[in-house]
Amino acid sequence: MIGLSLASASPGIALPLAGRAPSGIFQADRTVTGSVKDEKGEPLVGVTVTVKNNNAIGATTDLNGEFSLTIPQNLLDNATLVFSFVGYAPMETELGSQTRLDIAMNSSISQLDQVVIVGYSAKKVKFLSSSVSTINNEKLRDVTSNELPNLLQGKAPGVVVSSSSGDPTSAGRILIRGAGTISAGTSPLVVVDGNIGGSYNPVDVESISVLKDVAATGLYGSRAANGVIIVNTKMGKAGKTQISFNNTLGFAQATTGKFRLMDSQELFDFQSTFYPRDPSVLRTNTNWWDEAFRTGFVNNHNISASGGSEKTTYYVSANYYKEQGTQVENDKTGYNFRANLQTQLTKKLAAKVLFNGVFNKDNYANSNTLYDAYNNLPFDPAYDEAGAPIDARSYPGWLGRDRENFLHSIQYNYSKAQSLNVSTDVNLDYELTDKITLSSYNRINFLNGQSASYNDKRTKQGGANSGELYNGTTYSNRLLTSNRIRYSEDFGRHGVTLLGVAEAETTYSSSSSAAGKGLPPGRDVMSVATDVLTNPTGFNEQVAFRKFLGQLDYNYDNKYFLVGSFVNEFSSLFGKNNSTANFYQLGASWILSNEEFLKNNKTITFAKLRASNGTVGNADGISNFASLGLYTISTDASYSGLPGAAPSQKGNPDLTWEKIKSSNIGFDLSFFNRIDLVVDAYVKEASELLYRKPLAATTGYSYVWVNAGSIRNKGIEFSLTSTNVKGKDFNWETNLNMAFNRNKVLELSDGATVFNSGARQPIAVGHNMDEYNLPIWAGVNPENGDPQWERIVKDANGNVTKELTSTYSQAQTADSRQFSGKTAAPKFTGGISNTLTYKNFTLSAFFNFVYGNWVYNESRVYFDNDGLYESYNQMVLAEGWSRWEKPGDNATHPKPIVGGNKDSNQSSSRYLEDGSYIRLRNVRLGYSLPDNLLGRSGFSKVSVFVSGDNLWTGTRFSGTDPEVSLSQVDLSSGLSSLRYPISKKYLFGINFSF
Template sequence: MRTFKKCVAGTYRGSVRYTLALLLGASYAGPMLAAPLPIDVLQVDRKVIGTITDESGETMPGVTVLLKGTSLGTTTDIDGNFQLNIPEAQLGNAVMVFSFIGYEQQEIPLGSQARIDLILKSSVSVLDQVVVVGYSSKKVKYLSSSVATIDNKKLRDVTSNELPNLLQGKAPGVVVSTSSGDPTSAARILIRGAGTISAGTTPLTVVDGNIGGSYNPVDIENVTVLKDVAATGLYGSRAANGVIIVTTKSGQPGKTKFSFNNTLGFATATTGKFKLMDAQQLYDYQSTFYDRDPSVVNTNTNWWNEAFRTAVVNNHNLSVSGGNEKTTFYISGNYYKEQGTLVENDKTGYNFRTNLQSKLTDKLTAKVLFNGTFTKDNYANSNTLYDAYNNMPFDPAYDEDGNPTDGRTYPDWQGRDRENFLHSIQYNYSNAKSLTINTDINLDYAITDELTFSTYNRIYFGNGQSASYNDTRTKQGGANGGELYNGSTYGNRLLTSNRLRYEKDFGLHGISLLGVAEAEKSYNSSASSSGKGLPPGRDVMSVATTVLSNPTGEYEQVMFRKYLATADYNYDNRYFLVGSVVNEFSSLFGRNNPTANFYQLGASWVFSNEDFLKDNKTLTFAKVRVSNGTVGNADGISNFASLGLYSISQAASYSGLPGAAPSQKGNPDLTWEKIRSSNIGFDLSFFNRIDLVADAYVKEASSLLYRQPLAATTGYSYVWVNAGSVRNKGFEFSLTSTNIKGKDFSWETNLNMAFNRNKVLELSDGSEVFNSGASQPIAVGHNMDEWNMPIWAGVDPENGDPLWEKITYDANGNAVKSVTNQYSEAQTADSRQFTGKSASPKFTGGLSNTLDYKGFTLSAFLNFVYGNTIYNGSRFYFDNDGLYESYNAMVLADGWNRWEKPGDIATHPKPVVGGNKDSNQTSSRYLEDGSYIRLRNIRLGYSVPSQVVNKLGFNAISVFVSGDNLWTGTKFSGPDPEVSLTQVNQSSGVSTIRYPISKKILFGVNFSF
């Protein structure tokens, strides 16, 4: 052992991998090592050299290189290089053995080789991963809470500059959905179902140990999703909807490393089963009910193709990392630009990050983290998307000279809105710019070996500007002689989190105590102005500009304060207990109830460490987890929700002067939503190849925050109250299987699924329903996203009339169901019904497969949603049975047909000019199955052999080709079945004039040196 330490320490001091080797000795490498045998002892016949790298292309110092069956060996130097002299007597059947802690040992026959370059693959199992959870780090197998961890490799298969898009389908219980393919529109995340009426459902984000923060996806090392209350509760009120912990990359001691990663791709809009009619199809259809001149078919404009384009995606990142024993650094710069598939729509982002860590003394460690992001968004013109669906193919996009036509002046324009977006977008625009800066200063001081004080501090600044301009030459700006809208925002946020931690092992007992005092103050301000009467092309307001609407402005401050105490105990790495209490204050709530207390409890038992399972070769790891506790929700309500507010406007003017009128009634008793959650879970590993994580949970939210409308006679518009309770319960699992693990070939599969059921248990004041006239009212005993509307009863086969269900009551009070062709009778309070269909999926999930063969990696990832129902509101416009003869129409989906003659059994009523008895009004007619399965990504990569790479002066070179959203299987009749699945203003599961997501083909090349 002394010989080994002398050899290694003398050459590779300062290496992280050396430190691990020094701590553990040579036991992990098999036979004891010795220093390389001197040349004067053995007759040298061959010198063998090479370089060892890991799967990411980083060189590996401290790797053991051994001639099998002998004590002859060495280790790689700081650059991952080795040199070993093999005596002639040993060359016959020489086999080289390469090993390092946490990596698979490899044996390579020497043969005639004089150089061996090798990539070592990680052997750390999922259960041995260290994750950040609740102000601390632990191995997964020792957790008592429900978490999911996704490393950067699994995140980066999909190309996006938004983390929610990268998380889609990667973790059970984490539902990611988007209502738009616009790159400036972020997806939404919902963890374990919605449990609120008017408050927010967005999970809390924690970046590098502090609440909030900004980051770029390329700088993420891993993401940990906390789902049960034992983990989330430690972060306080804003963690009621789950927690997403982002850990960014850091430098490692050793040689400075440069990485340059590049992606270039192309995107096109998905169309699914959806198709609009061309000129001949539309003419043939409309001729059945409308007298149109046959000459209109001489023009056949495809407005969809005019509106959408092949877009370009660019993503380029340069990072530098390194350091020494005391100080490490990671510096990264990123440029991202994604064109929207809709014309004149794109997102551009610039990001710069610096992570510095230094051990200032033996007791004091400091981290300084800086992240700056500048973003430019060009928003899609709303008319462009609307016209792409509804403009008629009979109208020309360009005149004879190739210039965009103006629908207002073009003779014989057929479309209702007389609008050509191609004309408008020449002059109009809507855009925004923002700059955000986050700086963290974190200090850890070891008071004793067991007691540590830490202070984590963050300051945030954000500035934003927006502008929307409608030129006087366009339809949008013509009425006011040109319009300009300007807005500006500013925000800052100060956070300090001070932590005292005590950790001690007493034989088989281990205890960790943590106390946290945290305070946060946010300030935000905004201003807006608008003007009219601007000369053509002059998008700046001046003293000559007329006020379009009065300027507005606001500023506000919000404060949070939290005290946390937690205790964590384990016995012999078999039994684990954790408990915590949280007291939190928020200025959002009324003066009578601004604070609240919450608790969290968790326990787990690693029963595979018991004697009766210790040597079991089938069940190689087994743990059961339970947790229970409470947490509060303050997310999503207005900053002055508890106060009585007045609105100052011209509407309340007196004698020509602006006046104030009541708008919001105050509620000094307004307080936190309270969520009680229980979880039971199992972590099982079979044959060290199959890992199963399964959880069942119940989550009940009470004192729900609700913006309650008030009758006009009260003098107020609304009041914020605590009202009712909602329950979510479900089951989720993740199954990871190493199907094949050979020398040159491996195959891994992961399947995750989540099942959730939602139910309203109670509403305040004994109410049975809130928002009774809405399509998704909140009603006791029903799912929060269940559809309630007139029930479509099909088409009358005799005359082609639309039919709906009608409910009346007989003399005994019994409900009598019949059908009617009068929509007014179907939409009464008695006739509107709960459909039994919901926007909430019955289950969601993802399936991935990764295959490695030598330097090639092939991965495929599918995500799926099942059992949700979408309201396809777009059909109101282009599937309207003749109401809008001046709009285009959709080609009927397979299995649909229109009524033509008596006796026809049809899905669509007889088309009539002006519409057929309100057949396109809101009803269950437009409810469709929203289930889908999508090939979210397929990727083929190749890592160039190290012997070739080294000759070029690089550490690693890899290339890849990737495809996103290449195929979707669905019954939905629109272009894209993916819609928002979060409860936002009662609009979950609605598809209206949809900006579809895009298919992407991407190419990439990555270098490190």
């Protein structure tokens, strides 16, 4: 109705709500004009403006948010204007002598009334029967990054984001409610604008919904085991075209925490206790860390336009992002273009056309640079007398073990890649009747990438092969169609929605690579290679998924809710005997606050109980031909001088999905309409785990993919949001979320008690998947300074005792290696934020924290090794650490000896460190110019801000950064090795709209 009124109205003309007053009443009247905007400064269209206690005088705002009405003289005394609009708190303003009013209205929609996307439908938060966390754009964009995982860190309970590198080309990894697999993937499924997969840029994201329990994730069937992240991009709104420019500029510096390497004097003093050094080495004091790291610059610029009519709206955006890594010769550049168009083609047919294109250019960090930054000796010079980087191979008197100066190599060598990712959606919704809707959602996605790695013959890396070049290309084309029918009807107090979906997806992919050697200096193209370094490789693959699902959603009187669904899915990934699988989901909720005993309760303003149970699957992370028998063609299997084929992978026609059965119970409470508490408890048990099982060489195969064993995750998570102060000029909001998760291996196949025996983190029945199993460090022998470990001894009667030994080989036997009780999995994670607003100022601070995890600091093998590598630099001992010097010393570090002290730096619990930390992830101060300052500038909004990321970290970890990968079941879980540290960022931004 509002839209129809606007269509027939001219801007600036008053629209009486109940007819005009009789003539003669407007004899000495006053014309009042003004504008109405929302909290973000955007015009509100269709706001009703009336004179209090006289609805006969009124108007509505036009497409620009402007209004004009004429008030008769006899109503001017003590006149008050009332502004009202659906979804916004009504406002009253005394007119006085004013002739123009510029009003900002605040949304009255509570968090519970927000609509979120769940599965294939949208629901208000208060009507959900599932565990869902929603993060809006404003909460998402406080931290500066071009990768969504980094923006999600600490924002939602049960969502753990971790990164093992500060490299801007490396995104963080996401783990939802713990890992429950051995060899398959742990990454959540990403759904963009209603379709599985897709590309997007964080600047275009309107909101993120994280689906965690099966009532929400189950509709995605075989790929929902690790949770689902639904990305909703911005859409246009009817009204005047809004053009916005958002600009961020800043710089970044590598963090080092409490970690510091020795300078020349410190290293000379230390090594003089066990290794004679000529004092002449003190003439040089090179800080290799400072040579390897720099101040990096960050640029993020976005322009967007949105608007449209009642029938057609649009949102168009272009983004440029450039971040220099703090390590030299490392950066990421991204270009993104998005166009979202939605239109009502006919009365019954609506369409959306969504386009997104991403072009990325990555210059990867050189691993030699990082290695040398930690290990090169300060005694060796970086530059010659002319200021040119020294080639350490030919420099007389170079003392470092590896004779490598990365500053010389990076002049010529590089590793880089570029990719183009284009995604186009065509989504149609047709109202067959007022109760039945037919929908067809379709996407085509193209990804094309190129990579190149070049080592010039003038460098150490390229010298052996007289220059070498590696080229690679990848291509994929993904087609998806999802066709849906929805029936929805209310029968008195009963409401029923039926959903049916048929979905098909096919991905075609190909890859090729070539490597050549014998390239002239500076000629980094394959055409000048004089020989083949390795044989060319390549593949062409096709993978298909097909899914049918049905769902029944029922509610009674908006009090009692039931939802049930069934999914049947096929995938070409699995064996011919088990290529399909069935999954089910059940959910229920009860809104207690709609019952008579809680209605109008002033303390408990909302209360709901939720429960869900069901199954999902995991098909992520395995090879596309995991179920098939494969052969490798090579000269190693030659016959009569011709290449031959040899078995490599044994086939398994019974291979099928991992099955995850999950139960969740939770409640939502609101107190005084100011405090919101959400609590969930869950149990998630994975069975038929996908496992790449090694085979003995006598079988003729290297491995076979099988379904093996079961793992259980259980935990509790909560989110607490509190509006501490809400006043006319000052507001203060706090949000705290925490999650506790425990993991346990329940069973392994064939009666096995352990997989990957001998690994630092084997998979063992009765233990956490990430628990460390290794020789147990017993400290330093105070009498002689030797290292000590625990040794397990069994006597003839089978009695077990522990002894101390200084012989490492006795401590690392299968009998002596022990489960340490320490795991890489944290006991709890979370985040806390505070947002304060005063008039036009906004101040926010956000902390994230991880507690109870242990990090294996493998880096110390190199620079904390008790004399083993006298040709490497050493770390300055952390506070509280000490080295043995004389009998009776109770030291943390053994006596240093040339060549090392009895394998003291070998793998053991010595290098396990507490990885707990709390980090000031972001602080941001913003200011928006008031309307009276904007005047007639043409701008509808201008705001500026200053911001800082990763400004402080509290931890006991001795390395540069305690944050490590926590989300992958692999050898890097909980591992810190020559870490590329994250960076502190200091940023300034200016945003304006008109």
